[in-house]
Amino acid sequence: MGRKVLVLNQDYSALSICSVPKAFLLVFLNKAELVAGSDSYALRTVDTTYPMPTVIRLHRYVHLPYKGVMLTRQNIFKRDNNRCQYCGTADDLTLDHVIPKSKGGKTNWDNLITACKRCNSRKGDYTPEEANMMMRQKPFKPSFIVFLRDFSGSIEESWMPFLSKREKAY
Structure with a gap:
C-alpha cells in the first residue's frame, strides 16, 4: 500500500x-x-x-x-529528475555549486544542481561557462x-x- x-x-x-x-x-x-x-x-x-x-x-x-520547499539534497535531486545536469547520467550523483563557493557562490536553490562525480570533478573550481560545460536546465526554487x-x-x-x-x- x-x-x-x-x-x-x-x-x-x-x-x-x-x-x-x-x-x-x-x-x-x-x-x-x-x-x-x-x-x-x-x-x-x-x-x-x-x-x-x-x-x-x-x-x-x-x-x-x-510553506516552502526545504533545501535538501534529496529535493535538489528530485527537482533535477535524478539526472546529472551536465551529461544526463543517473549514476554516481552528487551536488555541484554552479558558481563555486570559492568565487562567492551561495548554497541555495539557484546555485545548486545535481551532477555526477565525473562532471563535477571535470568542472572543478570553475563556472560552467569557464569549464565549457552546458547545463541541461537552469536551477530554480520550486x-x-x-x-x-x-x-x-x-x-x-x-x-x-x-x-x-x-x-x-x-
Missing part, C-alpha cells in the same frame, strides 16, 4: 502528502473528511468496506508560518504547490483540481 494521499487544509489549499493508513486514520477519527476516494481500490475489514482515500480535507485549519504537483512521484488525477490553482509556474 505505497499509495499517497493529498492532504488539504480546511480552506481546500494543498497542505501535504501522507500515506493511505495515516489518511484513513484521520478520516476514521473524524479529524478529516474524505474529499475523493479511489475507484479502483478499497480498504476492507472483516465486515466493512471503506473507500481508499486519495484526497482528504482537515476539519481544523492548520496555520503554517512557512514553489510548494509546484513541488507537490511535479516532484512528489506519481500523482492521482483527483489531486489536479487542488494542485493547479493559485500558482502557475516556478
